Amino acid sequence: MTKSTVRVKTLTIDGREVGAREDQTILDVARENDIFIPTLCDLPGLSTVGACRLCLIELKGSPRLLPACVTRVAEGMEVIANSERLDRYRHGILELLFAERNHVCSVCVVNGHCDLQSLALKLGMTHVHFPYQYPSLPVDASHERFVVDHNRCILCTRCVRVCDEIEGAHTWDVMARGVECRVITDLAQPWGKSESCTGCGKCVQVCPTGALSEKGKSVAEMSKRRQFLPYLTLMREGRK
């Protein structure tokens, strides 16, 4: 049996020449080369879903914008990862998120440790020019150690994926459609009543915002610990 040789592609991102393995995505390569592409739903170690649309990039010769997280590299690709147009869309998407639910950073448990908040800072979002929607959303504190606050959820489904792919419990899922969507535990039972939840807390740690948090933490007291994810991924890959 001949060992397959790793194929390498060269491409440019924002004019910089970069090399990549053919199974890498544009986002992988950009990160390796310290080229910033904003993301929210992506988290290394979990499957990619291409849902948040923040990592959209332009490809020379293609009118369509492509999500960097799921688009594989190709030889000679000319990627534009940052442009005035992309900036405008990324701002728009971020503002849509802030307007959609009740993201009140000042009283949030992860204030100062929030992916959404820090991305807004990084992208220089000064205010939201879409009307705020102020939906009425519940908080479920029925679990003995954790809380889910739907006001802060951006539906990135990191919790759903980590629970399914890493913990193997598939306690989390999404229900309903459109703006009515909500993450649910089991068949929309209170989290505390969930029979499949192992209480491992991985969902809480991967959650980018204050939607999932530990009990007993007050404003700005919760920061997320995600070291387990690359560790588990590495260990499992090693055993295959």
Add this chain to the structure above:
Amino acid sequence: MSAPVGQASLPAEQPKKIRLATVWLDGCSGCHMSLLDTDERLIELAKRVTVVWGPLVDLKEFPAEVDVTLVEGAISSEEDLHRIKMVRARTKLLVSLGDCAVTGNVPAMRNKFGASAVLRRAYLENVTLDPQIPREIVPTLLPAVRPVHEAVPVDLFIPGCPPSADLIFSVLSDLLEGKVSNPAAKFG
């Protein structure tokens, strides 16, 4: 002599000092506190600006021809709305100062319940002695709290709850240098 403030909209030749106003709408006054927290730098600022209106300025009416107005707080009541429209009309450069002005922040948390439910809770359900909803003298609440820029156009946004004294000072200093650019600052 101070440098001209803002863009071309401001007169190129400032007569003397910049006319600065600060307005306190629906907020906790924390942003004003943060402004005061600039401490001894206030003296430096005072050399270059005249505070023509603010919570501590004893005037009956918001003055005309204001160069810069810092607005703290969200638009919660009919009075807020009335005031911000007047302020906007009399101000060249309107700055939303702090999260309440920029996002609605904590005051806007009542929006998911509605004004009447909040009033009922606060003045009827939680009161034992003569519960009643105040209707006279106090201004009527709007059905929903809104950030300032949903009511009137805003020129500059300083997020933060509150924005730090350093941030406020640096924005003001920039303005005095004639630089109008939104600061890089986080919400919350």
Add this chain to the structure above:
Amino acid sequence: MTIEELRKIAETEREAEKRYQHRVCVCTAAGCLSSGGDHVLDAIRKEVAESGMKNEVLVKGVGCMGLCSAGPLVSVETEGKMFANVTPEEAPDVVGSLDTGAGGPQECPTNVPFFERQKKIVLENCGKIDPERIEDYIAHDGYLALVHTIAERSPQEVIQEIIRSGLRGRGGAGYPTGLKWSTVAKTGEQEKFVICNADEGDPGAFMDRAVLESDPHRVLEGMAIAAYAVGAQKGFLYVRAEYPLAVKNLKTAIRQADRLGLLGNSICGSRFSFHVDIRLGAGAFVCGEETALIASIEGKRGTPRPRPPYPAESGLWDSPTLINNVETFANVAPILRNGAAWFAGIGTEKSKGTKVFALAGRVTNTGLIEVPMGITLREVVNEIGGGIPDGKKCKAVQTGGPSGGCIPEKHMDLPVDYESLKSIGSMMGSGGMIVMDETSCMVDVAKYFMEFCMSESCGKCIPCRAGTQQMHGILARITAGEGTPADLALLEELCDLVRNTSLCGLGQGAPTPVLTTMQYFRGEYDAHVAGECPAGVCAGVHRGGEEVAK
């Protein structure tokens, strides 16, 4: 099953039909069914039995005849007559008219443009055959193409024939069908699937329903030929659960085809096997998007995923999957039967064949029509549709459903083909066609479609989920008389954002009704902002200084 055996079945069936002096067809497809077509069928059967004409008159329930607005429809094939709005009480009149040539109930002339301007390929059997009898389909040359194909053609030859025909996907986007087939075929020998997308969800569109209810075997035959061509062994028909009659007729059809060895193992004694199963959609519009549909068949939440990889490469359970629309499959058998050149001779240079439309809205004749590509919208509306009722003027035609656009009257001389419709901001879509007159408010129309997209967004990607909500909010404000010029600018900005950043076609297409109405009817938006609804539709917006009553 050999060709001879198939021919024998057809012969026997035709002989049997010929024994009857009269053949009375009663439409029992959903449109006529809703106005009592099944009761009419029972009444006529009873009348025939009671008058002792059982051996002279064949009464059969058939599928859609097209002119749904005049239903229930009854056609007497042998005399070329059609009756409209038939009631069960009129059964004696229908039967009485057979021998005597008496008038019978209200006659529906068939020598009018509505029937004569149509060109039926997909619908050729609709309204003629009994959808619950495979023999009737076979008697109308059914399964001939499949049996011939398996016996005489290589998969590659089939694909070449489809490529030469110029057939393009009828689901809306118009992707060349032959190219799609050849891509799936190229994936080598492995497990592959063929999926028929019958999750027809556009408001007011019922093309696929009519085909499935009226001529289910045609779709099965198309799928089987496709499976043979691409090398698939298993097929799924994804039908929305809201189509119970289509599901029932399909189930019957699959059972019958299995029994005759036209589906199942070793079809016609060859090495080719193809099994078809039905999967019911649970009422999500987004499941018409192919990747969401595939997720739904897999038992997952029906949400789309980014493409590539396209289903042709990695689809159902990560296997290469051919997914085509009902109408596309319905075109396959006629193409192979009559040849690619015949098909390519119909239509325009780039859009071949015909297109089925569900004609609705402010037009005299509403119903199901099939027209050659290249016909103009004006011909469709004025001739086939019989014009606008009540002496009103046509204002716009909406094609393509919630992802399509409103075409103004001035563009009505445009030919109906994929490129032309796209060039003016709309799209072919799956075949919904809604005619609007002066009484329609274009802002209100845009709001209606946006509300649809908002509630049907799957919620996965942010621009579609939150952007449609924002756009709907703005349109609601404008139609309530609370819009400002700034709202219009914000609306345009959101249209651009949602169209360019959404994950799937639902979001990408959601701004189209707004964009086209803003492009062609900007005046109506401005009027609303200024406080007037020109059509007088939007309550709350003044009209000529008067408050329009609700």
